[in-house]
Amino acid sequence: MATGRTHRPATRSRGIPEATVARLPLYLRALTALSERSVPTVSSEELAAAAGVNSAKLRKDFSYLGSYGTRGVGYDVEYLVYQISRELGLTQDWPVVIVGIGNLGAALANYGGFASRGFRVAALIDADPAMAGKPVAGIAVQHTDELESIISDNGVSIGVIATPAGAAQQVCERLVAAGVTSILNFAPTVLSVPDGVDVRKVDLSIELQILAFHEQRKAGEEAAQDAAQAGATAPAPARASRVLPDAAATPATAATGPATGAATAPVASADARDNQGPDGDVPAVMPA
């Protein structure tokens, strides 16, 4: 399920697996660091370690791009940096707009990782008239009314949504109507978009919940072990290191469905009544 796959003439002669695409930025970062230290070549083993993956995977990934390495030697750092950049489309300029200049929007606007990767913040947009004109990260915030003209005047095809959940779907529709075809969504809502538009979602709450799941399990195992070997050894090493899946490899595509039905997500939910005595659950986390 590639992102935004339509049932049209799907020319996929150049099929790089999604999982591989998601790791290319990772390799690129490691390679850039090596490049700055003037390291001429690097082996798959070294690069893999720097990127946090295993070497077999890295070699397989690179094999999809072509044979850019030299047997018995390794990969030429500079050359590889260029090839990956080109493959990712970073050799061209990508103007992006950020909609919703709250704490997060401001953080994104100030993020330095943009420029060096070919991304240029073309505009900051906010619905609050009071924000208009205010400079954030050296750029004057513009009002939502200007959204359409900004997009078309700058040829923007990538938009970042950092608005509250309630406004996300509407902003999304305006962006798409104006010509944006790729959206990075930070609002906790499932955006519904037409075919051909890619959506990627980032949600801190979700990441934390996944961590909590594993954390809870760790606590359970510990308890079980402690119980099993009551006071046996002190330095009880919970050898169960859990390797979490990367959060980056999630395509996230348009929600099928007709209308934009349930677009509103709760930012302040009423929480569940969690009094019910959960079976065998630890009541609290570590006593203070």
Add this chain to the structure above:
Amino acid sequence: MATGRTHRPATRSRGIPEATVARLPLYLRALTALSERSVPTVSSEELAAAAGVNSAKLRKDFSYLGSYGTRGVGYDVEYLVYQISRELGLTQDWPVVIVGIGNLGAALANYGGFASRGFRVAALIDADPAMAGKPVAGIAVQHTDELESIISDNGVSIGVIATPAGAAQQVCERLVAAGVTSILNFAPTVLSVPDGVDVRKVDLSIELQILAFHEQRKAGEEAAQDAAQAGATAPAPARASRVLPDAAATPATAATGPATGAATAPVASADARDNQGPDGDVPAVMPA
């Protein structure tokens, strides 16, 4: 599973696929929305649409938790909210600390999605003495010196790193030494951690690069089609192109540790020259 299931939910969490765990928060959010609208039951089809996945996948996911639905009817919203919350460990309180109170750290501190899901910001920590005492999101920022005592006094097991790349590894080590076993990393660096510690990474730059990859491909297809049939205009985007991404250097450090092949976490990018400022110029997350 032919395992006869009785009325008693026996927490068979032993083998919930990672992919499923990653989707549970998604279902939970959709269910919470339904709950607030007082919807009593929901079918896999409806819930799947609201969560942006397909129904077969959703049913399969739920089957790992147990049989919480009713054939011919659907799922009881309230009950499912509770079951998923419990499975994720959200029925307990998770104190978290946020290290690095720059734009991003502040955005995270202000995020409303925490409290409603069992997460409580126990403390905000920053290395800049000038920040100490300053209130952010109603909480006074504390200096890094207090890190260890804060962690142990509050029984914190989850830490969020929103510092510049250069400080991330060190902060990570202190957090781990103090007892933190789950880390959400926003700094564009591969963290090296001992076994038993989970790390999840969020990186805006990577997300944008993945979008750029697909966007580039779309442009290519479009061009092919446009060439085949000139005319039929639309908000034709005009993109300037800048050859080569280089130009500026990317000092950022890569605290790469061979590690035991454990620590799994996607990496990041973003240049971020080591401006020691408290201003975490890191990717971000969260709705404003």
Add this chain to the structure above:
DNA sequence: TTGTGTGAATGCCTTCACAGCT
């Protein structure tokens, strides 16, 4: 000898399709 490139094997995830409960 060293380290890439890659068929083959393995395992995980998704999708299908239908049996079975309400």
Add this chain to the structure above:
DNA sequence: AGCTGTGAAGGCATTCACACAA
């Protein structure tokens, strides 16, 4: 009749292990 729960099948992704190039 409707919808869940789930074996079975099909796709991807990862890992293995080794032929082959330098």
